[in-house]
Amino acid sequence: MKQRSLEELFDQCISKRLIIKNKDMLRHSYTPDVLPHRDEQIENLVHPLISALKGETPSNILIYGKTGTGKTAVVKYVGKALVRKIGGKFYYRPYINRIKPDIEVKNDDNAPLYFIYINCEVVDTQYRMLAKLCEYLGESVPLTGWPTDKVYDTFFNALDSSKRLMVVVLDEIDGLLKKSSEDILYNLTRINTDLKNAKLSIIGISNDLKFIEFLDPRIKSSLGEEELIFPPYDAVQLVNILTQRVSEAFYPDAVGTGVIQRCAAYAAQEHGDARRALDLLRISAEIAERENSKRVEERHVKEAKVKTENDRVIEVLRTLPAQSKLVLYSVVLLEKYNTSTIVTGDVYSVYKDLCRLSGQDILTQRRISDLISELDMLGILNARIVSKGRYGRTREIRVGVPINQIKRELETDYKIERVSSYVPPVQHKLG
DNA sequence: AATCCACAGGAAGCCCGGGAAC
DNA sequence: GTTCCCGGGCTTCCTGTGGATT
Structure with a gap:
């Protein structure tokens, strides 16, 4: 019994080798011998x-x-x-x-x-x-x-x-x-x-x-x-680039029809990024191998797209400094409990409460303003400057990624977890 | 047309830790 | 050890501003 399963494992591992021949060629650090369209x-x-x-x-x-x-x-x-x-x-x-x-x-x-x-x-x-x-x-x-x-x-x-x-x-x-x-x-x-x-x-x-x-x-x-x-590559050029790599990096027939086109299409949507296209292709292949598929299919590409987007967010969240986490968590809580739009002042007051609760130093609003900008640039928050006339000029802030994902990831930090029961006060807003 | 809100965001400077030289 | 220098996080102080309200 034990031996059989081991044998199966070997078989599986051996069959995994049938897709990717040379993974290094799919990394962006690899400089190919030919650079198409350049x-x-x-x-x-x-x-x-x-x-x-x-x-x-x-x-x-x-x-x-x-x-x-x-x-x-x-x-x-x-x-x-x-x-x-x-x-x-x-x-x-x-x-x-x-x-x-x-x-x-x-x-x-x-x-x-x-x-x-x-x-x-x-x-x-x-x-x-x-x-x-x-x-x-x-x-x-x-x-x-x-x-x-x-x-x-x-x-x-x-x-x-x-x-x-x-x-x-x-x-x-x-x-x-x-x-x-x-x-x-x-x-x-x-x-x-x-x-x-x-x-x-x-x-x-x-x-x-x-x-x-x-x-x-x-x-x-x-x-x-x-x-x-x-200039950015268009979808056709991306297809050429990928095709060239596929012929060298994969075993024959290991890439299904439409896979290259789909990788190219996704990457072309995001301003024609060849690096992104290659990443998608590599990760799709890895997913296919793990599933013991004989070849990479379009559905693997779809899966790879979701996976890379999530991984990126989680990695960013994990490495955020403590203060930025508190700021982000403030926005998350406001978004969860509050119906009106969120502005810098709201975030700052919730942030101050969270600091008191978790025993961390309270930074100035000037500093928090910068931290919000940084989170905006990371794409985790969307902040845009709006003028509310008599009621001042400020940033309207929204969360840029699924809120539950952020919440879950932030709460793995014990300092955040400690304040997770906090509910922000209801805002009394004009208009 | 003037006012004024609630911030944005620039400038300067403080403080601290880390590393090198003395 | 002390002194010097640098970089990064942060504060303080400041000027600027779009548009609803007066």
Whole structure:
């Protein structure tokens, strides 16, 4: 009896292997050998870099496009190809903290090309940026402690110590603005005038089209010398992209009819995000494997869509700071017990009650206002500014995800659970 | 047309923890 | 140890504002 079930388990596990051949190829970190529908962008990126390698002053490049339009993939693709061709070093793994390059090609004849990929969400201040760049050049700088100009000098000297072209890719470059650290952009874009041997070229990647409006005009002109736009993929293009991956990543006949089309259609609805399309495909396949299906079917895609949306929300909720949880919980309670629209003031008064009940510090309304904005940006709340004339200007707030899901998830936190019996007082509102 | 509400959201600065250098 | 520096969370103080009401 025992043996039979074990045998069944083996059979099951073996049959599971019939769908996905190579899962890595379905992850967005994977850069494929061919990038469909991006020839124009690749060309426009290669040209300025080649002329810089020929000795001209390099142009800085600004790349726009929404998430999943292939910005990062194209830049890495080009970087990889150039380093292989010309020689140099390429660092592209954003989250791996190490000094060894991902690709290194020796070439004695030419000045080496240093191609460095940095994600500004992670490296989000002038100091950290310079320290990171120093690290790649073999200079060790403490994570904190030095005055910034000393770090800058260290970087400058290390860079200029030999003849080379350094290309710094700043992904999610808008991350640098929020922390009011645009000095780094100013310094980096002007560094070429002081460099004697080396050259530096910046490639900024942003998914915010309005990004440049907020820039200091001096930075704007030097950073945006070349601008590349990455339009979203339409459903047909997404189908092409997925088809290409499917042929390599799946076993033959493992993907049912309409699966690719459905993944592409869902992703096209959400501004043509190829990353999303790939995620859907991968998760659909995982669901199919778990069910022991012979192939991925459309219903798996539907299931995958629901699953990814839920997972995202739960992950966000779980990692929310305690104060944000209290604010969100206040909105949830108001939405549950209150019929009128919810405004900032209501949230704040419920929030204060919850703080007293749970023994936490009460923050100011100014701060809560910011926390509400953050929750709005995360998509958990929907807040819009409305003017009620004589009765002031405020935000109307609604919960953006199924309320019971949020409530349940928040109440797994014992601090929230403790105040879960609280009922907000009935609002007496005009109008 | 003037008023005035209930906030939004910018600016400056405080405080604290963490890390490095002295 | 002390001193210096940085970043992040937060407060205080402030100016700005759309439109119903006066």
